[in-house]
Every structure is written in C-alpha cells, then in structure tokens.
Amino acid sequence: MNALIVVPTTTWYLMLSAVLFTIGTVGVLVRRNPLVMFMCIELMLNAVNLTFVTLGRRLNDIDGQAIVFFVLVVAAAEVVVGLGIIVAIMRRRSGITVDDLAELKG
Amino acid sequence: MELFVFVCATAMIIVGALGVVLRKHPVHAALSLVLTLFGIAVMFVAQHAEFLAAVQVIVYAGAIVVLFLFVIMLLGVDQVENLKTEPLAGQRWIAGVVGASLLGLLAAAIYTGADSVVSRGDGIASNVVGDNPDANIQQLASSIFSDYVMAFEVTSILLVVAVVGTVLLSRRRTAGKS
Numbered sequence: 001m002n003a004l005i006v007v008p009t010t011t012w013y014l015m016l017s018a019v020l021f022t023i024g025t026v027g028v029l030v031r032r033n034p035l036v037m038f039m040c041i042e043l044m045l046n047a048v049n050l051t052f053v054t055l056g057r058r059l060n061d062i063d064g065q066a067i068v069f070f071v072l073v074v075a076a077a078e079v080v081v082g083l084g085i086i087v088a089i090m091r092r093r094s095g096i097t098v099d100d101l102a103e104l105k106g
Numbered sequence: 107m108e109l110f111v112f113v114c115a116t117a118m119i120i121v122g123a124l125g126v127v128l129r130k131h132p133v134h135a136a137l138s139l140v141l142t143l144f145g146i147a148v149m150f151v152a153q154h155a156e157f158l159a160a161v162q163v164i165v166y167a168g169a170i171v172v173l174f175l176f177v178i179m180l181l182g183v184d185q186v187e188n189l190k191t192e193p194l195a196g197q198r199w200i201a202g203v204v205g206a207s208l209l210g211l212l213a214a215a216i217y218t219g220a221d222s223v224v225s226r227g228d229g230i231a232s233n234v235v236g237d238n239p240d241a242n243i244q245q246l247a248s249s250i251f252s253d254y255v256m257a258f259e260v261t262s263i264l265l266v267v268a269v270v271g272t273v274l275l276s277r278r279r280t281a282g283k284s
Contacts, residue, residue: 008112011220013149016116018212020123020142022205027127029201035178039126039139042170046146049162057153058223065155065242066249072158072165073261077268079170083177084272090181 013054021047032097034086038079045075111152118145136174143167157243 020043027040049068056064089101118141125138143166150159250258 006109008109010223011216012112013153014216014220015213016119016149018209018216020119021212022209023120023123023127025208026201026205027123029204030127030198033132035132035174036126036135039135039174042139042166043123043126043142046143046166049158050146050149053150053153053155053158055223056155062245062249063253065158065246066254068155068158069161069246069250070254070257070261072161074264076165076170077264079173080268080272081275083173084275087177087181088275 010054010058014051017047017050017054020044020050032099034098037098038082038086042075042079045071108152111148115145115148115152118142118148132178133175136171136178139174140167140171143171154242157246 024040024043024047027043028037031037031040049071052064052068052071054064056062056068093100122138122140122142122145125141126135129135129138143162147159147162147167150156150162
C-alpha cells in the first residue's frame with residue numbers, strides 16, 4: 001500500500017522551476033510592453049527562488065533559504081528602480097513599447 | 107498528501123505564468139502574477155520554509171504587485187496590447203525555439219546532476235517536525251545575523267540607494283531649476 005503513495009522528489013520541483021523560468025524567458029522575448037516584461041522577470045526570479053529552497057532542503061542546509069531572503073530584497077529594490085525608470089520615460093512619451101526606445105542605435 | 111499539494115500548487119503556478127505571458131491586458135497579467143506568487147508560497151510551505159512563504163506573500167503579493175498596479179493606473183497604459191501582429195518578423199518563432207532549447211538544456215542538467223547532489227550542512231529545523239514552533243525562523247535568523255551579517259548590512263545600503271534613486275528619477279523638474 002505504501003508503495004502506491006508517490007511523494008514528489010527534488011527532481012519534480014526542479015523541473016517545475018525550469019518550466020517556470022522558461023515561460024518567463026519566452027515572455028521577455030515575446031512581449032513588448034515594458035511592464036509585462038518586468039512581470040516576466042519576476043517569474044524568472046521566483047523560479048530561481050524555488051530552486052534555492054528545493055536544493056536547500058535536499059542538501060539539508062539553511063543557506064538555501066538565507067539566500068532567497070537576499071534575492072527577495074534585491075528583487076524589491078530592482079522593481080522600485082525599474083518602475084521609476086519606466087515612469088520617467090512614459091511621462092515624456094506616452095504609450096510607447098520597448099521597440100521605440102532606440103536612441104542609442106548607431 | 108504532499109503529492110496533492112504539489113499538483114495543486116503546480117497548476118496554480120503554470121496557469122498564472124501562462125496568464126502573465128498571454129493576457130493582453132496588463133492588469134490581468136498582474137493579477138495572474140499574484141496567482142503564481144501564491145503558488146510559489148505554497149511550495150515554500152511544502153518544503154518547510156515557512157518564514158519565506160510569509161515574506162513571499164507580504165513582499166511580492168502585497169508590495170510588488172500593488173506597485174505594478176499603481177504604475178499601470180498612474181501611467182494609463184492599461185490599453186489592450188495587440189498580440190496578433192508581430193513587431194519583428196520571425197520573433198515569435200525564434201523565441202519559441204530559444205525557449206524549447208533552454209527547457210531542454212535545463213532538463214538535461216537536472217537529470218544528469220540529480221545523482222551528484224549529496225547531503226551536507228547541519229540540517230534544517232522545521233516548524234512541523236521540531237518541538238519548537240519557531241524553529242525555522244530562529245535557524246534562519248541565526249544564519250542571516252551571524253554568517254551573512256555583512257551581506258545583510260550591504261542590503262540596507264542597497265535599499266537606501268534604491269529609495270533615493272527612485273525619488274530622483276520620478277521627481278518632476280520645476281521651472282527655474284536645472
């Protein structure tokens with residue numbers, strides 16, 4: 001009876017975070033709205049956080065959770081600065097996509 | 107039981123992530139992001155990271171997504187994005203190829219490296235297993251405030267820089283000043 005109960009292994013969690021990271025990558029490549037691209041970057045960060053926690057449990061080490069704490073703080077700071085830049089750009093030229101920001105093109 | 111939790115949380119995460127990528131409306135994408143973040147929090151609880159699950163809900167779902175919604179509201183960019191037309195020729199196709207190859211690469215790395223992972227470290231105290239109900243928070247705190255206290259202090263500098271930078275970026279230039 002006990003053999004029938006399937007327990008999710010480390011590989012399952014790692015595959016889930018790989019799928020989540022891939023979805024985030026494809027979103028960044030496909031979408032043109034800078035806000036939605038930022039959300040896709042958050043998806044990728046969350047996939048990495050899930051990997052850290054999973055391997056922290058697998059390796060029986062609390063450091064995996066400690067580094068997720070720092071990733072959360074850096075992600076919050078990154079979102080604040082990134083949204084500030086987006087607001088500053090959008091205020092000058094409304095309704096643009098990332099394809100319109102090509103001033104540095106030679 | 108853990109299998110049931112895993113399947114439900116996986117469904118939440120995948121549906122939310124696909125919603126972020128495929129929804130035309132930015133507000134709908136932000137709300138799909140909340141679904142994914144809650145799914146990740148459930149995964150944290152399932153892996154005995156109770157404190158991180160609470161922080162995930164408070165910081166991500168409570169602060170970051172609200173910030174996204176505020177910016178969407180502030181800028182009035184909530185018009186529907188036309189997903190039918192392709193801005194760059196062949197972009198979707200190449201993005202699909204890149205995504206598939208990235209997923210294949212990650213899956214190959216996971217399957218080849220899964221056996222080489224060996225357990226080390228001092229062990230993780232859990233709220234569920236241990237006698238002490240605060241074991242996870244106490245162990246995490248002793249790790250952050252002893253082993254990684256330098257990184258913790260640098261984090262405070264980073265937050266100050268982010269706040270000052272954002273205030274400077276979003277300040278409206280007044281006439282007469284540079």
